[in-house]
Amino acid sequence: MTTVELTRFRVEPARVEELLRARPAMLADFRADRAGFLGARLVRLPGDEWLDIVTWSTPEDFAASRAKGANLPGIAAFFAAIAALISAEEGAEPPFSGS
Numbered sequence: 001m002t003t004v005e006l007t008r009f010r011v012e013p014a015r016v017e018e019l020l021r022a023r024p025a026m027l028a029d030f031r032a033d034r035a036g037f038l039g040a041r042l043v044r045l046p047g048d049e050w051l052d053i054v055t056w057s058t059p060e061d062f063a064a065s066r067a068k069g070a071n072l073p074g075i076a077a078f079f080a081a082i083a084a085l086i087s088a089e090e091g092a093e094p095p096f097s098g099s
Helices: 013-033 059-068 073-080
Strands: 002-010 037-044 049-056 084-093
Touching: 002 059, 013 037, 013 073, 049 059, 059 084
Parallel strands: none
Antiparallel strands: 002 049, 002 084, 037 049
16 A cells, blocks of 8 residues: 655745746756655645645555655745645555456
């Protein structure tokens, strides 16, 4: 089973373009520096909120990524555009059951 990271955060309207411009470099840094990073989807929600859905190979890969924090410029620039963290959760994606 893969691990799914669900991070909900708020971005001030004036910083949305900054967040979106920073996204490609953040993803490139994750691909280069984060073992087990499989991909990410960014979802815009109502009320200046966003949801980042990130998949990891294992819970250990996710934990190691969290420990690194904003250690690279692309990641730091993306995080800098975030006004507030609302929630961060971890779940497991079950294997396809065929039904």
